[in-house]
Amino acid sequence: MRNRIYSGWKRRISKLMIASLLILPVSVTAPLASTVKAAGNTYYVDTNGSDTNNGTSFSTPFRTIQQAANVATGGDTVYIRGGTYRETVTPVNSGTSGNPITYQNYNGETVVMSGNDLVTGWTLDSGNIYKAPMAWSLGAGNQVFVDGVMMDEARWPNQTGTMLNPTRATAGAGTDTTHVVDTSLPGGGNFWNGATIWITGGSAWIAMTSTITAYDSVSKKLTFDPLKLTNNSAYNPKSGNKYYLTGIKDALDTQNEWWYDTANSELYLWAPGGGDPSSSTVEAKSRMNAFDLSGKAYITINGIRTVASTIVMDSNTNHVVLDGMVSKYISHNKLNTAANEQTNLGINLDGSYNEIRNSELAYSSGSLVTVKGAYNNVINSYIHDGGYVPDWDGLVNLRGANSLISHNTVSDAGRVTVYFSSPMSANDIQYNNIYNAGWMTDDLGMLYGPNNDGQNTEIHHNFVHDNKATNTKPGIYLDNYTNNFIIHHNVMWNNSGLQLNIPSNYNLVYNNTAWTNATTVQAWGNIFTTDMYGDRIFNNIIKGYDPEVTAYTIHGSEVTSSPGFVNEASRDYHLLSTSPAKDAGIAIPGITDGYVGSAPDIGAYEYGGSDWTAGHNFTSPPSPTYSTPSTPNMNLVQNGGFEYGNLSSWTATDAGNAAVINDNHWVKTANAGMSRSQFFGLKLSGGVDGAEQTITGLQPNTNYVAGGWLRTPAGETAALGVKNFGGTEKSTSSSSSTWTFVKVSFKTGTTNTSATIYFKKTFPGAGEAYFDDAGLVPDSAVYQSIYEFDSFENGLDNWVTSGGTPSLSSAQTHSGSNSYIIKKTSTGLSKTLTPYTTKLSPCGSMTMLQRPTCRLLGLLMMVLPFEVLRSIPRLRQRIIPIV
Ligand SMILES: [Ca+2]
Ligand SMILES: [Ca+2]
Ligand SMILES: [Ca+2]
Known part of the structure; x- marks a missing residue:
């Protein structure tokens, strides 16, 4: 396939050269093409035309679209008459801002650009x-x-x-x-x-x-x-x-x-x-491409049909709009050997500020649209029937940054419908109707991302339903090492809802409804088997969940009896007036704003609130615009997983040796490697060395917590620290040779709205230290992480003892090499987690612990009844510090 693509390129290049040769006589003989034009010329193309015509009148049309593309410049419009055009069009010129070059079907006529001969x-x-x-x-x-x-x-x-x-x-x-x-x-x-x-x-x-x-x-x-x-x-x-x-x-x-x-x-x-x-x-089929827009800008293609061909862009393509397209049999390759034949297929939106809208994209052996680059949009389109030689990629294959996937219908895939892969950042996937994934393969999420740093990619207000796989068929599936996704207001049915595979960090799951299958939120992992630090799962209606991992729990999400839907049989999951889900949620700014009644409801629909639906609408096209995700508790560190593959957003300090290393953790079986999640990690070396990032937009006088993972070879020490926040610099260090989570809590000063977090190798040895998965989130009562992980590898650290000192054990550990044994009636440990909650007790009084155990092992889990977090006065009444 690589050779085939290459030969395809050669074909295009030779075609372009021929086109360049052709342009010479045209520019000599055709006055309009040889002179500098005012913007706004009109050209015509007709299957009965001739490329020796001047193309400028209805009666003197060009024969090929390419001939028009040879001469059109910014502001020009190319009208194409009905008929089939068997060519790859490579525009010679770009348009300009405000004066795009427009390729348009004439008067609604059916124009087909065919890759077939x-x-x-x-x-x-x-x-x-x-x-x-x-x-x-x-x-x-x-x-x-x-x-x-x-x-x-x-x-x-x-x-x-x-x-x-x-x-x-x-x-x-x-x-x-x-x-x-x-x-x-x-x-x-x-x-x-x-x-x-x-x-x-x-x-x-x-x-x-x-x-x-x-x-x-x-x-x-x-x-x-x-x-x-x-x-x-x-x-x-x-x-x-x-x-x-x-x-x-x-x-x-x-x-x-x-x-x-x-x-x-x-x-x-x-x-x-x-x-x-x-x-x-x-x-x-004879040609791969209908349009090759590599390196071009400000081109609009309107009302064109393509058959058996695609449209390609490259990283230098900008401000291209594909509107009202009908593109069928976009990509076809029957092989999937060792040459990645099914990768990056479909229409390619690369570069930046490109868009496809109001279009139908159908039939591909792999993807139907691949979105890369930045600020590229897929809007109000019907995207269906792809992945019939399925590899991993989805019908919509999404990577890159700040792209908007909105109001589309995405249906019928051999494997995944929407696939995420690194590097990506702050994409917005909203109001899509996504259904019928997994026709030919098994064990997949309809929206799926493995080993991926979403960097606050937001998935919200989507219908996600009918996963056809026979086993393991979630709706939204964040596989191992997938962090920093924001998932809210999605409605899922006929699939197993949401799956988060651990480690899973800073994934926010708010106000979703996933009802029809009993196994909904589940987690499975290989190493770091207890790590869901930073995940928040609030206000969801979820029909049961599989607590394979007990290191997290769900607030307001464990619903065991029907929450009173308007019409469950017809998939109307709006709430009845009598629903116990009404007013059962907590307020989450930006998520539950405008709620009705005494409190937000749980689930994706607020009773009496503003309604919404999902999917494309060609009759009344919506015009959504991209906005940067901003949600409480989202990780405020940029490039915290280093998945850009460079020090973007970070500054090297001290010895200046900070480097980002590609060392894919997915394939590691040991608690080792230079990355802790995904592909890349930060390496510090050569004495005291560091990297730092200043985070702006913080609230003054507010509690935050910075976290990250580090490992150092024996003899070295490294630290995560915070400074310049209006208080005394703070840091937490580790000398562990295995990946160790460290965090630093701090409070911004009365006027401070920024803080600098840093990783530093503090021991001046010649060895290396590795860092990954930096995070910074608010540390508040309602939104705090609801479990506390401490492997006690640093001793009792911040824990407070009572009734004597618990005895150290190395024989009964859950992870690492240390644990502490508490005697049933005497010794105890406590720790203040927030300004509002103080808990943990001798075993005899452990009334609030759902899983009482007299050994405080590496994992210490606290499950609070949901109600206690709803208001501080109520909290104070119900949680009585025992220690
Ligand atoms: Ca046969
Ligand atoms: Ca309400
Ligand atoms: Ca990483």
């Missing part, structure tokens, strides 16, 4: 199979259409299903990493040699393809080259896995099937209904 000259091969010369080939990207309907590459078993739920065979006993055994396989001799196998192996997370190298027709055993991901039960083929075969002529045995003979450059086809294909329009 016609296949003609059919002769009979045998039976209903005909053949015709086809000089071009895109290899695994070949795609054939008859009268606009996509045909199937000749396959077994024959397709009687749908694009996303195709007919597949089932691997039988004896199947292993490089073999499939199936007694139903047709064909004798070497029938399947050289064919291609598509298989969702192992746990069926993704589909992979490989080449059949041998076929034993007696034992019905296929032998194939190793898949791209192997030596892992998640991927290794096994009995029960679904597969199909393509790539040999003998598989062409029914209507709607084709096979391409590479050696002789001929296409074989059994047309729909049989007979000579000459009576139909037969097309095969």
Whole structure:
């Protein structure tokens, strides 16, 4: 595929060179094109036109859109008459701010830009199979259409299903990493040699393809080259896995099937209904791109249809608007080997301030739209049916910063509907109707991000429903090492709601409704198995949850009986007037503003409050605009996980050696590495060394807490500190060689609105220290983290003893090497967590602990009844310090 893309580039380059040559005579002979124009010229393009025309009048149109794109400059409009244009358009010029170049279908006429070329000259091969010369080939990207309907590459078993739920065979006993055994396989001799196998192996997370190298027709055993991901039960083929075969002529045995003979450059086809294909329009894909907008700016494309081609941008593309598009069969590649064939497919929004709106995007082997760069928007579009060779990426493949994904309908995916990956920051995903993920694979979230720092990416007011996977099918799924997401006011059904896999930090989950499945909020992790520091889960209506991890709990979210919905059967999760969810929430500024009654409701809808819905609306198009997420408790540190891959937002101090290191923690099995989450971490070295960041916009006279993770080789000491906040500089140090969480609480001065946090290697040795996952959040009563983690590796630290000193133990630890044993009636430990709550007690009086234990192990968990946090006066009445 890489070679294919490269050759595609070469094709485009040569086309561009030809276009450049063509422009010379035009600019000499056509006065309008050779002179400096006032903005606002109009050009016409017609399939009956000529590129030797001047293009400037209705009666002298160009033949190709490219010819118009050769001459149009800022402020010009190119009107395209109805018809099919088989070309890749590479505009020569950019528009300017306020004077874009506009490509527009003329008067509502149907303009199709096709990546296909016609296949003609059919002769009979045998039976209903005909053949015709086809000089071009895109290899695994070949795609054939008859009268606009996509045909199937000749396959077994024959397709009687749908694009996303195709007919597949089932691997039988004896199947292993490089073999499939199936007694139903047709064909004798070497029938399947050289064919291609598509298989969702192992746990069926993704589909992979490989080449059949041998076929034993007696034992019905296929032998194939190793898949791209192997030596892992998640991927290794096994009995029960679904597969199909393509790539040999003998598989062409029914209507709607084709096979391409590479050696002789001929296409074989059994047309729909049989007979000579000459009576139909037969097309095969020939070009990858309808528009190549790399490096261009201020171009608007309006009302154009594209078929079997995409639109590409690069990091230098700015201010492009795609409006009212209908784009079908955007990307097609039947392979997923080791070359990332399914990565970054679909229309590419790269660069900045680009937008697609009011459009339909349909059919892709992978993504339908890939959003990178910054300030790129996908608005009010119907995005459906993609990922039919599913890899990880979703129909919407989102990375980059400050982008708005709003008011879209996103449906029907082989795997994920919306996929997040680093680096990303402060994206806004709102008011989308997202449904039918997981048609072909298993264990996926409809909105999914693994090993990802969202940097306050906000997911809100979406409908997320119907995950088709058979196992592990959350609605919104933040997999291990996924931090800094803000998730609120989403309504989820027919999936398992929300899943946070630990470690999970600074993820805010407010006012969601997820009701139809009993297993909703759950967590699973490999290492750091208790770490959900900074997560807040408030005001949700959640039907049960799976407390695999007891280091967190949910406020106002554990609902066991129906909270009184208007019409649960028809998925109307508004509250009834009698609902106990009414006024059962806590006020969260910016989240529950404008609530009705005595308090906010829990769940996604406020009874009597302003209503909302989700999904696209072509009849009455919405015009949402991006705003930077700003939500209580969101992590205020920029690039705190260093996932930009550089020191962005940080300043090196002291020895000046601070460096960001790429060392993916996902693949680590030990509590080691130079990153603690995701890919990158901070390395300090060479004596006393540090990095700092000043955080602005803080409230004066307010409690905050800075946190982060560090590890140092033996003999070194490092610290997290805070200064310049209006009080005395404070820091917390560690000398642990394993990743250790440290934090510093501080209060801003009466007029101070900023603070500087720093990581520092304080021991002047020659070794290194590593830091990751910095955070700074308010430290308040209502919004505080509701559990306290202390592994006691630094002794009793800030804990206060009573009735004697608890005895140190190294034999009964939950994690690390230390724990303390409390005697049943004498010794106790306490710690003031906030100005309002003081708890912990000798075991005999542990009335507030839901999970009493007389050993204070590495994990100390406190679960408070939800009501106690609702008001301070009530809090004071109900929590009586025992110590
Ligand atoms: Ca067949
Ligand atoms: Ca209320
Ligand atoms: Ca990191």
